[in-house]
Amino acid sequence: MGDLGRVPVGIIGASGYGGVQLVRLLMDHPRVELVYLGGESSAGKPFSDLYPHLVNLVDLIVEPIDLEKIAARCQAVFLSLPNGLAYQIAPELLAKGCKVLDLSADYRFTDLDTYTTWYGGDRHDREVASTAVYGLPELYRDRIAQSQLIGCPGCYPTASLLALSPLLKQGLIVPDTAIIDAKSGTSGGGRQGKINLLLAEADNSLGAYNVGRHRHTPEIEQICSDLAGHEVTVQFTPHLIPMVRGILATVYATLRDPGLVREDLVTIYTAFYRGAPWVKVLSSGVYPQTKWACGNNNCYIGVEVDARTGRIIVMSAIDNLIKGQSGQAIQCLNLMMGWEETLGLPQLGFYP
Numbered sequence: 001m002g003d004l005g006r007v008p009v010g011i012i013g014a015s016g017y018g019g020v021q022l023v024r025l026l027m028d029h030p031r032v033e034l035v036y037l038g039g040e041s042s043a044g045k046p047f048s049d050l051y052p053h054l055v056n057l058v059d060l061i062v063e064p065i066d067l068e069k070i071a072a073r074c075q076a077v078f079l080s081l082p083n084g085l086a087y088q089i090a091p092e093l094l095a096k097g098c099k100v101l102d103l104s105a106d107y108r109f110t111d112l113d114t115y116t117t118w119y120g121g122d123r124h125d126r127e128v129a130s131t132a133v134y135g136l137p138e139l140y141r142d143r144i145a146q147s148q149l150i151g152c153p154g155c156y157p158t159a160s161l162l163a164l165s166p167l168l169k170q171g172l173i174v175p176d177t178a179i180i181d182a183k184s185g186t187s188g189g190g191r192q193g194k195i196n197l198l199l200a201e202a203d204n205s206l207g208a209y210n211v212g213r214h215r216h217t218p219e220i221e222q223i224c225s226d227l228a229g230h231e232v233t234v235q236f237t238p239h240l241i242p243m244v245r246g247i248l249a250t251v252y253a254t255l256r257d258p259g260l261v262r263e264d265l266v267t268i269y270t271a272f273y274r275g276a277p278w279v280k281v282l283s284s285g286v287y288p289q290t291k292w293a294c295g296n297n298n299c300y301i302g303v304e305v306d307a308r309t310g311r312i313i314v315m316s317a318i319d320n321l322i323k324g325q326s327g328q329a330i331q332c333l334n335l336m337m338g339w340e341e342t343l344g345l346p347q348l349g350f351y352p
């Protein structure tokens with residue numbers, strides 16, 4: 001234990017966008033002491049050299065990844081690494097008594113064959129992986145609280161699943177009619193240099209990518225199937241949009257009962273998310289903007305019914321780096337530690 005009952009926590013992969021967002025949120029968390037930041041190419045550098053605006057605020061130096069030392073110092077460890085690394089690290093940390101929150105895809109799948117089909121690799125950690133819980137608190141709050149290993153959801157799945165869950169759980173839509181049209185800011189691609197994320201490429205441009213084959217599709221389908229109680233397929237199309245932060249997912253599906261109107265759906269969504277402090281169901285006729293979610297841990301949801309086509313349209317807006325990543329992981333840590341689910345997380349962001 002650190003001082004004054006604070007829990008010592010570390011981040012492996014602190015230099016990336018997810019890592020620095022975790023640093024910023026954990027710095028202000030009242031029950032956490034940030035004691036370790038780890039990395040590969042950034043190891044040895046003061047963290048404030050990587051992010052100079054944090055000078056005098058974060059005085060930690062990025063350290064090499066030595067699991068023995070990390071486990072001796074940390075009670076909980078966030079892994080904010082590219083896919084395929086967490087499963088080489090998490091088993092040892094867990095064996096040494098750490099709680100592990102992985103932000104990559106490594107522990108999101110109940111079926112590891114699905115994982116290897118989409119992500120490759122050779123999983124030797126099947127027993128450990130079977131103990132992981134999908135870190136979407138709005139759906140798996142109790143299981144997260146009991147777990148030592150959390151596979152935090154991807155950013156697109158978070159926005160998509162929060163939009164779809166009430167419909168699937170209550171059998172309100174015709175199976176397999178869900179279409180997810182989602183748009184992400186460029187920070188979703190991380191801080192590594194990628195050509196499509198250059199300003200000259202992304203600015204003034206909007207386009208789809210990985211159409212019909214994005215790796216978040218099986219992740220979304222896994223949770224949809226769990227909610228519906230039968231296999232569900234979805235049509236998911238991601239787009240890169242010229243902004244830095246935020247995701248807007250617009251979800252279309254055919255209603256089983258064409259008599260349902262917008263007000264019915266608002267009532268259903270409001271009831272479903274009662275007790276979920278980070279989901280804001282908007283009033284009838286109000287649709288979310290990504291700007292509202294920017295810098296906070298909220299997911300804003302607006303619903304509409306088109307009586308002409310018999311379809312429901314649900315719009316869901318999050319900050320990909322907070323509710324879609326670091327904030328959600330901290331929400332899970334809060335549950336694992338038995339703290340308030342809202343502790344240390346921002347209610348307000350940048351919007352006036």
Ligand SMILES: NC(=O)C1=CN([C@@H]2O[C@H](COP(=O)(O)OP(=O)(O)OC[C@H]3O[C@@H](n4cnc5c(N)ncnc54)[C@H](OP(=O)(O)O)[C@@H]3O)[C@@H](O)[C@H]2O)C=CC1
Nearest residue numbers: 013015016017018039040041042081104155188190191325
């Ligand atoms: N960006 C987003 O909106 C979201 C991202 N995610 C997931 O979160 C994870 C982190 O994403 P993000 O922060 O965007 O990624 P970045 O590319 O910004 O950062 C990657 C981090 O991983 C570290 N790293 C890379 N290779 C290695 C290695 N071989 N060994 C050890 N450390 C390594 C880097 O450290 P160093 O600089 O020291 O080399 C860096 O800190 C990914 O799995 C991503 O898919 C999930 C939801 C949303």
Ligand SMILES: CC(=O)N[C@@H](CCC(=O)OP(=O)(O)O)C(=O)O
Nearest residue numbers: 104105154155156184185188189
């Ligand atoms: C804009 C952009 O490039 N977004 C990323 C999604 C980031 C993410 O959530 O990825 P993980 O599932 O690996 O955690 C992408 O489409 O690959």
